[in-house]
Amino acid sequence: GENVEQHPSTLSVQEGDSAVIKCTYSDSASNYFPWYKQELGKRPQLIIDIRSNVGEKKDQRIAVTLNKTAKHFSLHITETQPEDSAVYFCAASRSKSTFGDGTTLTVKP
Amino acid sequence: GAGVSQSPRYKVAKRGQDVALRCDPISGHVSLFWYQQALGQGPEFLTYFQNEAQLDKSGLPSDRFFAERPEGSVSTLKIQRTQQEDSAVYLCASSLQRQTNQPQHFGDGTRLSIL
Numbered sequence: 006g007e008n009v010e011q012h013p014s015t016l017s018v019q020e021g022d023s024a025v026i027k028c029t030y031s032d033s034a035s036n037y038f039p040w041y042k043q044e045l046g047k048r049p050q051l052i053i054d055i056r057s058n059v060g061e062k063k064d065q066r067i068a069v070t071l072n073k074t075a076k077h078f079s080l081h082i083t084e085t086q087p088e089d090s091a092v093y094f095c096a097a098s099r100s101k102s103t104f105g106d107g108t109t110l111t112v113k114p
Numbered sequence: 115g116a117g118v119s120q121s122p123r124y125k126v127a128k129r130g131q132d133v134a135l136r137c138d139p140i141s142g143h144v145s146l147f148w149y150q151q152a153l154g155q156g157p158e159f160l161t162y163f164q165n166e167a168q169l170d171k172s173g174l175p176s177d178r179f180f181a182e183r184p185e186g187s188v189s190t191l192k193i194q195r196t197q198q199e200d201s202a203v204y205l206c207a208s209s210l211q212r213q214t215n216q217p218q219h220f221g222d223g224t225r226l227s228i229l
Contacts (some may be wrong), residue, residue, distance in 0.1 A: 009156075011156075036215055037215035037216070039218070041220075047222060048117075048118075048205070048220040048221055048222045048223065049157065049205070049220045050220070056215075094157070096156075099215060100170065100214055101147075101159045101162060101170060101173070102147075102157075102159060102214070102218070103159065104156030104157050104158070106154070106155050107154070107155070107156050
């Protein structure tokens with residue numbers, strides 16, 4: 006089955022800096038790659054997604070890149086703010102979604 | 115409109131008891147998913163419904179786990195003879211379309227604690 010690895014597990018940045026979270030996947034048939042933000046005790050919320058026919062997608066301060074050949078995708082957050090602090094999950098999906106173990110992002114004011 | 119609603123939010127049960135967890139998806143959403151999220155980990159797929167049909171139950175850990183969606187709307191995840199390793203947050207998600215590779219909307223989850 007699909008295996009998704011996510012790095013780093015924790016990430017601490019100063020407000021205004023950029024943050025990058027990386028994921029690798031094993032199943033070359035996966036074709037949909039969402040990213041979720043989960044605040045403590047709350048539901049995961051979709052923040053951005055990308056499909057396998059696209060290499061990059063951007064939405065304001067958030068961007069995702071996908072390298073199908075290398076089977077890895079990354080989340081980039083620019084101009085980080087304290088409210089960006091949360092756990093971020095990547096996922097790879099074909100017939101079902103497989104999630105990474107999450108990255109705890111802390112943005113220090 | 116209303117998002118995905120799960121009840122109860124918290125459930126404490128003694129080992130060996132049966133529990134039932136409810137999910138109300140977003141109205142009109144065809145696909146419904148159940149996930150198990152252990153502390154400090156990502157959600158793990160349990161099962162998937164398209165309308166009332168359970169198309170994939172490959173993630174259910176054992177035959178003690180059973181899910182249903184009889185009318186293609188509300189779904190119930192039942193765990194029989196609970197064990198301590200069943201303690202986790204159970205998340206439900208729904209999606210508008212039939213395909214599984216679509217954005218999913220999650221509920222707040224049910225935190226299950228087995229004593």
